[in-house]
Amino acid sequence: MNRPPVAAIDLGGTKIAVGLVNDGYRVLARAESPTIADEGVAGVVERLVSAVEQVTASGGLALKDLYGLSVAAAGAIDSERGIVTLSPNLPGWRDIHLRDMLNERLGVKTWLLNDAKAAALGEHRFGAGKGVSNLVHLTVGTGIGGGIIIDGRLYTGASGSAGEIGHMTIDVNGPRCPCGNTGCLEMLASGKAMVRDALARLNAEGKSLLTEMVNGDLDRITAREIGLAAEHGDSLASDVISRAASYLAVGMVNLANIFNPEMIIVGGGIANLGDRLLDPARRLVKERAFPVASAAVRIVLARLGNDAGLLGAAYFAFEGDK
Amino acid sequence: MNRPPVAAIDLGGTKIAVGLVNDGYRVLARAESPTIADEGVAGVVERLVSAVEQVTASGGLALKDLYGLSVAAAGAIDSERGIVTLSPNLPGWRDIHLRDMLNERLGVKTWLLNDAKAAALGEHRFGAGKGVSNLVHLTVGTGIGGGIIIDGRLYTGASGSAGEIGHMTIDVNGPRCPCGNTGCLEMLASGKAMVRDALARLNAEGKSLLTEMVNGDLDRITAREIGLAAEHGDSLASDVISRAASYLAVGMVNLANIFNPEMIIVGGGIANLGDRLLDPARRLVKERAFPVASAAVRIVLARLGNDAGLLGAAYFAFEGDK
Numbered sequence: 001m002n003r004p005p006v007a008a009i010d011l012g013g014t015k016i017a018v019g020l021v022n023d024g025y026r027v028l029a030r031a032e033s034p035t036i037a038d039e040g041v042a043g044v045v046e047r048l049v050s051a052v053e054q055v056t057a058s059g060g061l062a063l064k065d066l067y068g069l070s071v072a073a074a075g076a077i078d079s080e081r082g083i084v085t086l087s088p089n090l091p092g093w094r095d096i097h098l099r100d101m102l103n104e105r106l107g108v109k110t111w112l113l114n115d116a117k118a119a120a121l122g123e124h125r126f127g128a129g130k131g132v133s134n135l136v137h138l139t140v141g142t143g144i145g146g147g148i149i150i151d152g153r154l155y156t157g158a159s160g161s162a163g164e165i166g167h168m169t170i171d172v173n174g175p176r177c178p179c180g181n182t183g184c185l186e187m188l189a190s191g192k193a194m195v196r197d198a199l200a201r202l203n204a205e206g207k208s209l210l211t212e213m214v215n216g217d218l219d220r221i222t223a224r225e226i227g228l229a230a231e232h233g234d235s236l237a238s239d240v241i242s243r244a245a246s247y248l249a250v251g252m253v254n255l256a257n258i259f260n261p262e263m264i265i266v267g268g269g270i271a272n273l274g275d276r277l278l279d280p281a282r283r284l285v286k287e288r289a290f291p292v293a294s295a296a297v298r299i300v301l302a303r304l305g306n307d308a309g310l311l312g313a314a315y316f317a318f319e320g321d322k
Numbered sequence: 323m324n325r326p327p328v329a330a331i332d333l334g335g336t337k338i339a340v341g342l343v344n345d346g347y348r349v350l351a352r353a354e355s356p357t358i359a360d361e362g363v364a365g366v367v368e369r370l371v372s373a374v375e376q377v378t379a380s381g382g383l384a385l386k387d388l389y390g391l392s393v394a395a396a397g398a399i400d401s402e403r404g405i406v407t408l409s410p411n412l413p414g415w416r417d418i419h420l421r422d423m424l425n426e427r428l429g430v431k432t433w434l435l436n437d438a439k440a441a442a443l444g445e446h447r448f449g450a451g452k453g454v455s456n457l458v459h460l461t462v463g464t465g466i467g468g469g470i471i472i473d474g475r476l477y478t479g480a481s482g483s484a485g486e487i488g489h490m491t492i493d494v495n496g497p498r499c500p501c502g503n504t505g506c507l508e509m510l511a512s513g514k515a516m517v518r519d520a521l522a523r524l525n526a527e528g529k530s531l532l533t534e535m536v537n538g539d540l541d542r543i544t545a546r547e548i549g550l551a552a553e554h555g556d557s558l559a560s561d562v563i564s565r566a567a568s569y570l571a572v573g574m575v576n577l578a579n580i581f582n583p584e585m586i587i588v589g590g591g592i593a594n595l596g597d598r599l600l601d602p603a604r605r606l607v608k609e610r611a612f613p614v615a616s617a618a619v620r621i622v623l624a625r626l627g628n629d630a631g632l633l634g635a636a637y638f639a640f641e642g643d644k
Contacts, residue, residue, distance in 0.1 A: 076612060085614060134480055146580075150472055157582025158456055158618040164579040167612065169572050171494045172505075181575060181610040183494075250491050253503060257486040258468075258580070260479025288503040290398060290489065292407060296480040 004067045005059060007052045007108075008313040010115060010306065011044075011073040013037060013089030013142065017306060018051040020059040021314035023067070025126055027307060029058035037090045044090070045098075049105055068109040069102055070317035072118030072309045074145075079160050082112045088178055089142065111317045115139070115309050117163060119302070120147020121154055122312030123265050127303040134261045137302070138165060140248070140277075141268035144186040148259070166190065170250050188247035191223035191270050198226055198240045208236035227273050244270075245277050249284035256289035256297050267302030274301060326389045327381060329374045329430075330635040332437060332628065333366075333395040335359060335411030335464065339628060340373040342381040343636035345389070347448055349629060351380035359412045366412070367420075371427055390431040391424055392639035394440030394631045396467075401482050404434045410500055411464065433639045437461070437631050439485060441624070442469020443476055444634030445587050449625040456583045459624070460487060462570070462599075463590035466508040470581070488512065492572050510569035513545035513592050520548055520562045530558035549595050566592075567599050571606035578611035578619050589624030596623060 003023045010017040013035060020029040031051045035044060048071075056063055075087025082099025084090070103110040120129075120137035124147075129135045133152050139145040144166030148155040156162050166186035167179050174183025187193055198221055202208060209229040214220040229237035252264055266278060278299055285294045302308055325345045332339040335357060342351040353376045355369045370393075378385055397409025404421025406412070425432040442451075442459035446469075451457045455474050461467040466488030470477040478484050488508035489501050496505025509515055520543055524530060531551040536542040551559035574586055588600060600621055607616045624630055 076614060078614070148580075150477060155472060157615070158584040159582060159614050161612050161614045161618075162580065162582035164582075164612055164615070167579045168490075168576045170491050172492050172569070172572050173495070179610075179612065181579070182572075247494070250494050250504075254490045257489045257503070258470075258484065260481060260484035260486075262480040288501075290483050290486055290501065292398060292400070292481050292483045293479070293486070296483075 006067050006314045006317045007069045008310040009071045010309040018055045019310040020055045029055045031055040068317045070111040070313040072115040072313040074115050077114040079113050116145025117147045118312035119308040122308035123302050124149045128265045132262050135263040136255050136261050137265045139268035140270040142191045144190045185251040189244045194223050194244045209234040245280040249281035252281040253288045256293040260293045264299045328389050328636045328639045329391045330632040331393045332631040340377045341632040342377045351377050353377040390639045392433040392635040394437040394635040396437050399436040401435050438467025439469045440634035441630040444630035445624050446471045450587045454584050457585040458577050459587045461590035462592040464513045466512045507573040511566045516545050516566045531556040567602040571603035574603045575610045578607050578615040582615045586621045
């Protein structure tokens with residue numbers, strides 16, 4: 001327990017969160033900044049750099065005192081080579097050597113991993129999945145990311161991309177996904193899918209608290225508004241959530257049959273919907289998965305919120321994917 | 323290499339195959355018998371016993387000389403407790419303590435595992451997947467079974483049922499599966515699915531070589547006849563195969579995105595269709611899976627035929643699921 005802290009970064013499509021994490025996995029200081037991905041790679045890297053400098057200074061340290069920098073980024077990541085291969089939420093990011101860019105810029109050893117894998121590591125080591133050998137972690141936000149823990153270790157596959165559970169086809173006749181596949185879970189059960197569904201229903205029916213909540217500016221509807229409207233008894237919003245939850249449930253039946261895991265953890269922004277999201281999955285898994293698999297699996301909410309990604313990224317720097 | 327041979331058994335819905343396998347994994351003698359599952363559990367156990375006695379005698383041994391008996395059985399298997407929990411292809415088998423029954427009957431140490439897992443172990447240790455760390459093996463026959471190798475070991479999950487890839491929903495609006503789930507891969511891409519599709523097309527169109535091949539007795543159509551008819555240029559049969567192959571391809575895109583495996587191996591009776599079955603999958607994985615996953619995966623035919631299950635079962639007895 002004598003290593004200096006890691007600056008852990010969660011780089012998402014809308015927000016950059018940085019935490020100074022010591023090797024006892026306490027977050028000593030935090031900083032946040034908008035991503036503003038539209039301004040291009042160089043601008044985002046600038047904001048990453050200043051957030052890291054800020055959080056390091058808040059912790060009373062200089063950059064050279066850090067154990068390292070660990071970035072959990074949205075998108076397809078090549079961890080070994082330190083490259084953001086492609087990121088749907090970071091427009092224009094294709095084969096960006098982010099690890100080397102940050103390393104050169106800050107002179108600090110840098111790690112890079114996928115954000116959903118970081119969250120899975122975080123929840124497994126420090127959160128809802130502590131001590132569990134085999135689990136699947138879903139990050140349900142704008143999209144759906146996944147992380148698979150097998151025999152207590154992050155499973156990354158032949159070339160680091162294992163766990164793209166959001167891009168499992170569950171409806172072969174379903175909508176085309178920007179990833180190139182069809183009827184992906186993410187197209188049907190993510191925050192993005194909920195917003196699309198809400199807009200379609202508003203167009204068809206026109207009546208919902210949602211319209212008032214955004215003062216008629218439908219572009220401002222996000223999963224958060226849908227959740228709030230449902231809490232206030234809005235039936236259109238409730239239907240949107242039920243539909244997404246039922247698709248998510250189908251995905252979980254698949255995960256139960258394929259992995260026979262001890263646990264499926266659901267994190268990410270949409271997890272704030274809580275049991276309204278998970279109860280349909282618990283029911284459907286009992287109804288449809290193999291009995292031995294359904295008896296074994298607990299379907300639970302993540303515990304660490306946004307810290308899952310930060311702690312997972314810090315863990316990845318201190319310990320690798322062990 | 324000094325252990326006596328194992329009598330390895332492949333217990334399927336129509337056939338019992340037994341092989342005497344030494345610890346260098348050579349098959350020294352073989353015996354076969356029909357399963358005749360309709361006659362109930364006791365009858366099947368009798369036929370298992372005599373096939374084992376026959377193969378042991380052929381090898382110049384007595385039962386007491388065997389290292390053990392290892393049964394690869396179709397259905398949901400509890401390996402630890404030695405129970406056939408449920409087997410769709412063995413009517414009436416529910417919570418059958420097959421391991422203890424055989425052990426008591428023959429006085430020989432007995433192991434029990436799922437047949438698709440045995441085939442995966444066999445192909446991984448001795449066949450198409452030799453030396454590969456991460457792979458998924460599909461047994462496509464009447465149904466679709468799966469076996470997952472992770473870090474060189476059979477992955478069995480929290481309670482031994484991992485790998486039920488045939489019961490992954492790929493069409494949420496698809497046909498109900500006897501397993502209780504909906505739109506399962508097995509309902510769309512297995513031998514059973516092909517026969518169902520062929521009969522539906524024959525009802526609608528009426529013209530196919532298939533009708534002649536079975537002398538008008540449509541109940542006799544199996545995947546084998548469909549394959550033969552397609553080879554003779556029958557367009558109905560070709561369409562049936564194309565449809566099943568395209569669904570199988572969707573399943574493989576899912577496996578590539580979820581597991582990022584080095585290899586997907588296809589064995590089982592339907593694998594005799596060869597590249598006619600696999601080429602659509604290779605194309606679709608290239609088109610739709612994540613590029614890094616599709617670049618990593620080779621989609622290949624199994625090499626050991628029916629011996630995969632026997633060698634896998636023998637391996638399970640000699641080495642466990644290591």
